[in-house]
Amino acid sequence: MNLKETFNTHFPLAILAGICIAIGGTVNLKVGGVAGAVLFAFGLTTVVYYGLKLYTGTAGFIRRHGDWSMLVIVLIGNIIGCLLTALAIRYTHPDCIEKAGDILTGRITKGPYACGLLAIGCGFIMTTAVQFARQGKMLALLLGVPVFILCGFTHSIADAFYFLAAPWDVVCQPIVALIYVSEVIGNFIGCNLYRWMTPEQVRVK
Template identity: 75%
Template sequence: MFRKTFPPAILAGICISIGCVVNLRTGGLAGAVLFAFGLTTVVYYGLKLYTGTAGFIRRHGDWPMLLTVLLGNIVGCLLSALTIAYAQPDCIAPATDIVSSRLAKGPVACTLLAIGCGFIMTTAVQFARQGKMLALLLGVPVFILCGFTHSIADAFYFMLAPADILFSPALLIIYIGEVAGNFVGCNLYRAVLKVMSAE
């Protein structure tokens, strides 16, 4: 399982990091729209992304796989962040601004915002699996412009920040909250459908 999951998870982290880079360098509506290249690539190649996987896991047996995906995504973001910090250091300042805004919001707000992102990502991937790519192309700009938090994108942004910020306990708590919030959002549709089917 590890060999089939970890490498594509690393590549998925790199793809999302590419979206992050264009967003940092372009910003605004254009950056949000172009970010969609990252998720589109993940879906097209069938790579393993945490927010594209969390909403489709089975009740039993998939937890180690999901943790492997998350770890691989973070490794992909780390490799990308190290590369960009060296080759495109102008990205460090805007990434640090994003990190500072997360710290200003705090863990509760970032967790709540992550729920919205998780819901959008699962919806977009669900549509894409049915060959309907428009939701995928719109979903990414929507979550970015809404200010929702994506745990894998933030892994890249966070690792571009200065070390004293990156290794602060407050940022770790925020990140854990985002991972949890994304998971809740990714599975929100399941909870709603379960309630509907019970009526």
């Protein structure tokens, strides 16, 4: 599949996936706590059910199901989906702006290195959840999302929504870009931990 075909095939699915995750992020902002973390799982469940393209659901399988250009296209599409949703939420639910800003401020306080390390945990959970879901075992998917949220692990696509929904004066700080890149890299590492560290002959199929 050439670059144009890859873009035409995956980019719309990536935008939709970003919207789904942003919907999960919205309910988390509105409800919060354990309930918000559990309800966030709707976003990832929808992504898996419809076969949409999510960065954290793709990064751990990249060598088998695509190439690096596809992963970049997916990431950009996810961010655009989050941006579209964030703009709508900023207009319709202005009370969410401050809550999103609190999340972003917390990330800034932790800094890029800590956020990158936390992203590794999230990536590991996401690849595990998606692997189980592809086998029709949805429990890991339903549990994995609240687990990573309640652990404080960072999800690069969820944070794309939170960051873009936060007050612009907070978003425009240079450190935000560093934090986001560290989360993208951390998620990728976490998504591939199982594959890198487990001999192929003993992996769960």
